Amino acid sequence: MNIVLLDAETLGNVANLEKVKELGHLVSYPRTSPEQVQERIKDANIIITNKVVLGKSEIDAAENLKLICIAATGTNNIDLDYAKSRDIPVKNVAGYSTESVAQATFSMLLSLINHLSYYDEYAKNDYASSGLFTHIGPTIWELKGKRFGIIGLGNIGKRVAFIAQAFGCEVVYYSSSGKSRDEKLQRLELEELLTTSDIVTIHAPLNEKTKELIGKKELSHMKSNAILINVGRGGIVVESDLANALEQGELAGAGLDVFEKEPVASENPLLKINCPEKLIMQPHVAWSSQEARETLVEGIIQNILDANISI
Ligand SMILES: NC(=O)C1=CN([C@@H]2O[C@H](COP(=O)(O)OP(=O)(O)OC[C@H]3O[C@@H](n4cnc5c(N)ncnc54)[C@H](O)[C@@H]3O)[C@@H](O)[C@H]2O)C=CC1
């Protein structure tokens, strides 16, 4: 059985990747450009991809393809409808990074509301000569009692809700999908969630309903002291509108782990905003704790075993 892993570098150093070799003949590429995909997968029975895009032409190029394994939870890099029409199963790994992404959500949020970068820089450069034990600079506020609005209440959204409640927040959520109802939490329409929340975090997948869900109009509904965190997918937030909204003071800050184009384009307006202290950016690492990457590989192995492929 030919297994082709297209973007091994994205998994980092995980010992259990060796176990995939016990399942078949593994050819592992650190990275694969769009131009290289078709040649590399032409003999593959199983393709493993984290973020390499497999559309119609790529799927057609792999004539003996039996399974597509996504080395991720999000499935938006695969043409799922076309794979289905060709009877090729597509398996993602659900839930492997829930803790890691929830932790990253709060890491960015707490950094922003406690102004970590500012106070770190002050302590290292100005504190010794300040003559005062403290320094009241940018305002720090407490999470307790604040309204915490979650967009997408699945595995990650629910974990974030639990932690937000532990901080004493009032959690509300928006979901267009009936699957994620939670009777214990208040469900709001998107506009009300945006208008009334002090913190908004995004944990939805990218699909037709979520694409550009948060643009100019939605950002203008947000409270001027609010913080927006997006660890779902980049295409959900319109980046040029967010850059404008931060500059205009329509919201107080944003933490982004995901971007419409990854890596970000050098002309991305977010890289050029005139208030960089209001924005934290990460290179799509919310998922990537050591524990999560090892669990991810276990999930891929299980997906291959479950598929019970015979060649
Ligand atoms: N930044 C990162 O490193 C990572 C990002 N992700 C992203 O987070 C997403 C969610 O992950 P999980 O919670 O594990 O998945 P999940 O499938 O458990 O939850 C997704 C939730 O979003 C809801 N949803 C779907 N369409 C929606 C819409 N139009 N509006 C509001 N909610 C909607 C679904 O009903 C579901 O409850 C993934 O699809 C992926 O895009 C996931 C893992 C790592």
Ligand SMILES: O=C(O)C(=O)CO
């Ligand atoms: O698992 C996911 O969906 C991620 O974004 C990490 O690759």
